[in-house]
Amino acid sequence: MKRKILVVFLTILLGIGFSFLPTQSVKAESVTSGYFVDVSARSAELYNSSGKALGKSEPENSDWYLGETLDIKGTDYYQVSGDEFLSSNDSYMYRDRPEVIKVTTDADVPVYNHKFVESSEVALAPGTYWYSDRVITTPDGMPFVRVATDEYVGMWYVIQQSFTERY
Template identity: 65%
Template sequence: MAVLVALMSFTFSILSLQSVKAESVTNGSYVEVDVNKAELYNSLGRKLGVYEPKNSDWYLGKTIEISGKDFYQVATDEYLSENDSYVYHNRPEVITLTKDSDVPVYNSKLVESTSVTLAPGTSWYSDRVIYASGGMPFVRVATDEYVGMWYVVQQKFVQRV
């Protein structure tokens, strides 16, 4: 057994290493499931009987429209409905909020929270951005908590490690 471990250690030590930039694996758009389980559909809008769990993340292939609703491609001819998921982009930064008043918080469906606001003038780490249908960005400050960019007075982009 000791000989096998030594041989494996030697083999791994001579393998070449390759460095990759962190941003090279985080570019693009992603889809996150925001319901308990989301059914997958094919490109014709037919249910596949396959489900994805809440908070699972997928790289977005393309968006198609079926009967007026957006569907997000997560595999070959497998799509998540906009009703069960949302699209986001990675964007690591530290933001500072306006000092004027409390800042409202929204969920991933852009529904304002009735129980949470953020204190004015506070700073937050944000890791992703989502967009309203009109293109207005919202940045995430906690799990399923977003603030509108019009409340951000300063932002400092940070490097992903």
């Protein structure tokens, strides 16, 4: 009988103690790495963490939260589900960054695709304003901002005019 009373007393004491601990609200999206993956191939094969094809694929332009990145035989693989990964040959990693930017140079600014290949068909005019929604980086860490579908400019050519934070 004494033992039951002691257990009940300790349970009540712990319950009261835990009620004074601070609480913190966390949004579900904040538990991710903050990076996303965009499928750039017409159909991107899914692989497991060993690099074996799973016989499933994801469509072009589908976006995924990035879990972790694995290097398998020199190729990066982006986790988009439990044991499902997209190859960096079929997709690329980006971070959301909605903002309005202004071209600060006196000459046209070259535009690149997500593989950092310069376009010969388009450039941004000096002094123009653009809406940008995402940032990608080269393997060396150089940032590029998106100004249109699969069109990016080096961040050193522009300045931020306004930034919109998303929750």
